Amino acid sequence: MSETKNSERAPAASAEPVLDLSRRKLLATVGGVGAAGLALGAAAGAGGYAAVETPDDTSPLASVGSTQVMFHGKHQAGISTPLQSTGHLIAFDLAPGAGRKEAAALLRRWSETARALMAGEPTSSGDTGVALDAGPSSLTVTFGFGHSFFDRTGMADRRPAQLDPLPDFSADQLDPKRSNGDLWVQIGADDALVAFHALRALQRDAGSAARPRWQMNGFNRTPGATEKPMTARNLMGQVDGTNNPKTTDADFERRVFVPDTGQPAWMANGSYAVVRRIRMLLDTWEKLPLTEQEQVIGRKKSNGAPLSGGTETTKMRLDAFGPDGKPVIPANAHARIAAPEQNGGAAMLRRAFSFHDGIAADGTPDAGLLFVCWQADPLHGFVPVQRKLDRGDALSPFLRHEASGLFAVPGGPRAGEYVGQRLLES
Numbered sequence: 001m002s003e004t005k006n007s008e009r010a011p012a013a014s015a016e017p018v019l020d021l022s023r024r025k026l027l028a029t030v031g032g033v034g035a036a037g038l039a040l041g042a043a044a045g046a047g048g049y050a051a052v053e054t055p056d057d058t059s060p061l062a063s064v065g066s067t068q069v070m071f072h073g074k075h076q077a078g079i080s081t082p083l084q085s086t087g088h089l090i091a092f093d094l095a096p097g098a099g100r101k102e103a104a105a106l107l108r109r110w111s112e113t114a115r116a117l118m119a120g121e122p123t124s125s126g127d128t129g130v131a132l133d134a135g136p137s138s139l140t141v142t143f144g145f146g147h148s149f150f151d152r153t154g155m156a157d158r159r160p161a162q163l164d165p166l167p168d169f170s171a172d173q174l175d176p177k178r179s180n181g182d183l184w185v186q187i188g189a190d191d192a193l194v195a196f197h198a199l200r201a202l203q204r205d206a207g208s209a210a211r212p213r214w215q216m217n218g219f220n221r222t223p224g225a226t227e228k229p230m231t232a233r234n235l236m237g238q239v240d241g242t243n244n245p246k247t248t249d250a251d252f253e254r255r256v257f258v259p260d261t262g263q264p265a266w267m268a269n270g271s272y273a274v275v276r277r278i279r280m281l282l283d284t285w286e287k288l289p290l291t292e293q294e295q296v297i298g299r300k301k302s303n304g305a306p307l308s309g310g311t312e313t314t315k316m317r318l319d320a321f322g323p324d325g326k327p328v329i330p331a332n333a334h335a336r337i338a339a340p341e342q343n344g345g346a347a348m349l350r351r352a353f354s355f356h357d358g359i360a361a362d363g364t365p366d367a368g369l370l371f372v373c374w375q376a377d378p379l380h381g382f383v384p385v386q387r388k389l390d391r392g393d394a395l396s397p398f399l400r401h402e403a404s405g406l407f408a409v410p411g412g413p414r415a416g417e418y419v420g421q422r423l424l425e426s
């Protein structure tokens with residue numbers, strides 16, 4: 001697993017960040033309160049997995065800035081680590097003539113840059129200074145390989161079957177130019193400048209080896225904006241992420257990560273990311289009365305509680321019927337249709353960013369969800385659930401799936417290793 005560390009540290013420009021462990025409290029899991037990094041973990045619904053260090057009162061940086069996520073670990077950072085307030089998703093294609101050797105050199109460069117920036121250090125070549133003064137700010141950089149990468153590098157025989165293209169869904173309106181790609185990078189941080197700094201550094205590192213294919217920018221709530229840590233809200237106003245698998249669940253690892261002994265061996269402790277740019281038809285959605293909006297999801301908008309009663313964390317009672325004889329959580333409610341118990345146990349870890357790219361040509365807001373979900377096998381996670389949603393989800397008329405990607409995200413690098421080394425050098 002990747003670890004999160006909340007430390008007082010020298011400004012980002014310093015080559016030697018100060019990590020004075022003797023002056024910090026180590027908080028093991030989500031059980032504690034008071035640390036911004038920890039609070040975020042609880043709020044994200046995708047986090048709280050990592051060890052968090054809190055600074056003492058003399059910290060020169062606010063705790064948001066000083067929170068650090070470890071680059072090395074069993075899993076890559078940015079999967080089960082807390083969701084951040086700024087995200088960039090970017091796919092690259094290898095340049096004509098670039099193959100396995102160039103890809104290996106690129107992953108080596110990218111890994112060193114990610115390691116340095118996640119530690120709050122400047123990059124080793126020509127740091128742009130954009131993140132000067134800021135701490136690591138929970139920066140995570142996560143790397144993945146797309147289906148086409150294996151053809152481009154002459155390694156088609158090493159491609160996992162899990163990367164087979166996703167099936168077509170009837171409601172898809174996908175733009176191929178904004179879909180897939182040889183390589184994929186997910187950047188997240190709790191400071192927009194820190195995130196942008198990392199994005200630029202990685203783009204520059206790509207040099208002549210790879211070219212950006214598409215880029216998407218997203219956001220979530222800023223840590224500290226709410227009175228207490230809360231699950232995120234999306235741009236439809238719903239509490240979104242409640243029923244995510246929890247890192248404390250006995251089957252969390254099995255659902256989200258390829259086992260140690262999994263195949264192919266280079267994917268051990270890795271995960272598969274499905275990325276969808278889902279436009280929300282907000283002009284239509286916002287006209288829907290509140291009670292109907294709640295029926296569409298099956299949960300209350302105010303606090304995310306199931307319509308069958310209780311609080312946000314109360315289990316949905318899918319077998320509850322109202323006095324009218326109808327199910328309290330409608331048969332086509334999104335949360336019912338997507339629930340693992342309705343899909344043979346299929347589950348995924350959703351870790352999304354909202355996006356807003358201004359006004360589209362048709363005059364409507366170009367806004368929605370950069371849906372990213374993580375699973376050990378997309379055929380037992382995203383695919384069956386999306387198949388079912390595609391057939392009769394009450395939310396579908398308010399959505400448009402505009403872009404799609406599927407990426408193999410290898411396990412975390414060991415010290416001295418770069419991401420993907422076990423694929424590229426064995």
Ligand SMILES: C=CC1=C(C)c2cc3[nH]c(cc4nc(cc5[nH]c(cc1n2)c(C)c5CCC(=O)O)C(CCC(=O)O)=C4C)c(C)c3C=C
Nearest residue numbers: 238239240241242243244278297335338339340369385386
């Ligand atoms: C194929 C997977 C899914 C897509 C695509 C998807 C899109 C999507 N969802 C929301 C809003 C909510 N989703 C909620 C729950 C939920 N959604 C999925 C899967 C997909 N969603 C799952 C597996 C679940 C959990 C179901 C369960 O176990 O109860 C909820 C309810 C709160 C929660 O649990 O998170 C909301 C709200 C939007 C807006 C959207 C596309 C833009």
Ligand SMILES: [Fe+2]
Nearest residue numbers: 334335338350
């Ligand atoms: Fe959903």
